[in-house]
Amino acid sequence: MIIELGHFALILALMMAVVQAVLPLWGAQRGNAVLMAVAAPAAVAQFALVAFAFGALTWAFVTSDFSVALVVGNSHTLKPMLYKISGTWGNHEGSLLLWALILALFGASAAWFGAGLPERLRARVIAVQGLIGVAFLAFLLFTSNPFLRMAVPPMDGRDLNPLLQDPGLAFHPPFLYLGYVGLSMSFSFAIAALIEGRIDAAWARWVRPWTLAAWVFLTIGIALGSWWAYYELGWGGFWFWDPVENASFMPWLLSAALLHSAIVVEKRESLKSWTILLAILAFGFSLIGTFIVRSGVITSVHSFANDPERGVFILAILAFFTGGGLLLYAFRASAMEARGVFGLVSRESALVANNILLAVAAFVVFVGTLWPLFAELLLGRVMSVGEPFFNAAFTPFFVALAVILPLGAMLAWKRGDPGRVSAQLAPAALAALAAAVLSVAVVQGQGMAALAVLLPAGAVLALAWRRFPARLRSHLPLIVLAIGVVGFLFAIQTGRSALGPMGVLIGSWVVFGALTDLWSRTGRGADRLGRLMRLPRADWGKAVAHAGVGVVIFAVAAMLAWKTEVITVVDRGEFFDLGPYRVQLAEVREERGPNYFSTMAEMVVTRGGAHVVTLYPEKRVYPVQAMPTTEAAIDYGALRDLYLVIGDPQEGGGWAVRAYIEPFANWLWAGCLMMAFGGLISLSDRRYRIAAGARKAAPARGVPAE
Template sequence: MIAEAGHYALVLALALALIQSTVPMLGARWGDPALMNVARSAALAQLLFVAASFTALVMLHVASDFSVVNVFENSHSMKPLLYKITGVWGNHEGSMLLWVSILALFGGLVAAFGNNLPLSLRAHVLAVQGWIAAAFYLFILVTSNPFLRIASPPIEGRDLNPVLQDIGLAVHPPMLYLGYVGFSISFSFAIAALIEGRIDAAWARWVRPWTLVAWIFLTLGIAMGSYWAYYELGWGGWWFWDPVENASLMPWLAGTALLHSAVVMEKRNALKVWTILLSILTFSLSLLGTFLVRSGVLTSVHAFATDPSRGVFILLILCLFIGGSLSLYAWRASALKQGGLFAPISREGALVLNNLFLTSACATVFIGTLYPLALEVLTGDKISVGAPFFNLTFGPLFVPLLAAMPFGPLLAWKRGDLLGAAQRLTAAGIAALVAIAVLFAWVHGGATLAPLAIGLAVFVIGGALSDLAERIGLFRVPVATAMARARGLPRATWGTAFAHAGVGVALIGIVCETTWNTEYIGSMKPDETAKVAGYQLKLDGVTQRQGPNFREMIAQFTVSLDGETLRAMTPSKRNFTTRGSSTTEAALLTRGASQLYISLGETNADGAIAVRIYHKPLVLLIWWGPVLMAFGGLLSLSDRRLRVGAPRPAKAARALQPAE
């Protein structure tokens, strides 16, 4: 009965989504507050029913009810409890149920905490959320029902994909979906503004916290996915320009541009049309990512579905929402009044430049990802677009962006002083030059441009610190006064500094790992020693053990440096008999921000084991950077200006009826 109850709850959620998408719109058209308030009740009730449906699927997996197709295809009675729970979204049907659950969660949050919104705006926003939810409920019920029964239930399940039996599955997809789906709120606000024909600084204040929440989760989700692929796949790489990786990067780039554009709109009531367009494009790219992963058009380690009917259904949803929203934008955008003017050399100008580079970078990733698909459809020819294309197009766009980044916060609004900002960045420039000189003198080998790239990263970090130092008057006023000013700075200012510094930190990690990575690839027998980057790694032996649902071969290495034993490393290979496949479990030894990395290959006929050993200098900075960026986002989110809500413009106060 649990499966039937879960399915019935999903049908009721669809009915509520249809009510939420129509009744409040009629109420807004007729000026009826009672009908407009239906949006709030419907959104909260929809969240309740979809949560019940998701809970039912979790219970079925935990109980190993193999009479349900989804449980049979993706679970095993001997699988650890953690992986039984995370396996709920480790497949197409369950992941889509998680997707709509998070969509309902965001709608419920707007309903619960959106009391400061004008009643008609809240009604329109929740109605748009209802449209999106209804489309995806239909998709799940028609093509991807997770509660289908098996007439003759088997005794045992087929087990979850071994690659997904990892703690990363508990963290990466939920965070990624919180980012993807979170941008639906920005989209709904944009469509609501176009419907009402009214957008102002208060609108930007309302939409910015939701955009920031989505951006924070998407940043952490992408970083976690990168680290998961790094240690799980055994290749030792952190980013492969996989099409599905690109599908998550594109909305992140557009979302970053949207955040900066919303700041200009909030502060200066400018860039209205640009902000609306970015709100639409960011969520459209999130929908595109959903299509790429679940349509079967891509062959990827990340892709879930191969059923063409599902792809056609999602493509219809894609055309409906992207095409419809862009058509509405083309029709109504000209009616939106532009805000105040500003000089090219100003903080607004710097943010516009930032957005141009971000959207151009997003466009290159979009073209590189979809061009092979389009070419195959049109001509039948298959080509692959890999790292060389993306590195040569994406990289050059980020160099000027990073060079300009420290100047933005130091420029005044409306009209800035570029020379004055450059003078305040003198210390950051000197630190960058010193870093470049030291690296050229100290490091031998590697790319010639690597020291310049690290110098640029130091300039970005130094620029963030210079902005803080300038604001608190460091070295110009007594220390006590400077500390008092630091405590009084808005949290958004601290958040901006941390986020920008995080970009520099990640760049240092990327350059060091790709330039000075050392590797050993070969076959080893017990008691043999390999040398990598000054480390000695001795293979002590190989043992076998039986896991709960796999057989594991474990190799033990003793690691020493300059004759001193550090510790043992135990990489392994796991063989999952039910699935008939194996996984590589890499061993990692962390020293500071650097890592030693060992993964195992196949065993040769003479008993030797193929091994890959890497030394990756400062590799952890690649992921510490995004964590720092997300922390900056959290600081900005906690800023009092975002907590107290948006003030209404005086002229419009009488026209906007508050929500109840």
């Protein structure tokens, strides 16, 4: 009975979404307050109905109701409870219902927290959300109904994909969808503004918190997916440039560009047209990601479905919303007149450069992801695009972005003084250069000797700093950055060991630049620390997020440059060397889990004869699906991870073993968390809460519709 109620609730939700989409739009066009007032209760009602349907499906999974076809295909009585719950969204139909739930949640949130918005804008935003809801609820009910019953229920289910039976994958999809679907709010604000013909500073302030929240969730979701791939797939990597990984990365890049572009609209009333375009494209690329995952056009370990008919439906949704949004944008482009004027060297120009680099980087990833498909369709050739292409084509844009990040953040609005900013950032450049030199010395075993030279040299330089000519101080960052950029690009192209220290240099430049930017906002004189603590949370959030970018750049370069890898065959009692460590395969035994069988190895790691750690890598087989999985054993550390994988037994005796030393691996995910935490800090700033004083701070001075 609960299943039928859930199905009925989903049908009612579709009907309510139609009401939410049509009546408020009509009311806003006619100036009818009664019809516009329908928007908020309709959005809340749609959310309540979809939430009930999702709860009903979750109940079916928790209770192992094998009269439901979706539960039969994705659950099993022996499966742990966490994976019974996550099995709700670990499939095409359930994940699409989760998508609809989050979409309805954002629409209801606009109703709950959008009281400060102008009445017509609020009605139109909620109506556009309702229109998106109509499309996805129709897709769900007509092609992907999660509540279909079995004519003859089996005794047990076919189990969830073993790769998804992992805590990382249990939480990865909800966070990713909160980011994907959250960008629908930016899209709705953009379409509502285009319909109304009003894009101004107040609009930018209203749209920024929604975009920032979506970006934060997307950052967390991508980080969780990368972490899962690192420890679950047993290959020792963190990013494979898989098409589905790229499908989440492209909206992340575009939403980051949208965030920075909205700042210019808010502060200077410039880049209006570009900001609207980014809002449409960011959500459009989220829909492209949905198409890639669910259409079957590209095969991936992350894919949910392999159904071209469903892919056609998603393609129609993509064409309607993205194509329709771009068409409306073309009609209204002439009305989006920029008011602010700025110089070539200014914060506005730096943000424009930031936007261009992020957008071009997203386009490069898009081309690399879909080129094999285009090549097969148009040229009849089967091609693959892998890591070498992405490293060579994507990296230069991101390195350029990292170089200008500290400079752009400290330039003044309208007209900046590059000499003054460069002089302020000279200590950061020198510190970054020192970090790079120190990293080379440490790798060569000369770390203490390098410290003995660098510390006194740094102290002397600090004492004599004020005596340096201003011109020399202003040119130091340019010299250091030129070294870093040339060295980094050379290392990427040639695979030389320079990648590590160049990554340290550029990553440290971003981190020290963020700290310098924060310190520069405290002014001069006494009590600078006190003023630092009283800075707005948005300033702190920006500094933490930018520093997180630097940490990620450093960690990626370190893992690629300094990784140690050993692939060998060992038998019980035998040893092999892994860098400075010695690893012994002490034992291999058979174990049994709740719903799997495991071949577990006991591997003892020593260094210089002293015991370091004992690790237990596994090879699991899930008998219901007859599918093996690799469970890497990892000794996590602040400076390195020890990563061991047990493979198959060999004909001549022994087991295949893969072992890695992953330097600074945890810094990668720490940097991602720093970025997300920085976004959360900014969201907590009362100035950026939805409509918090926006109309008082920036009266509506938009461009009237023509």
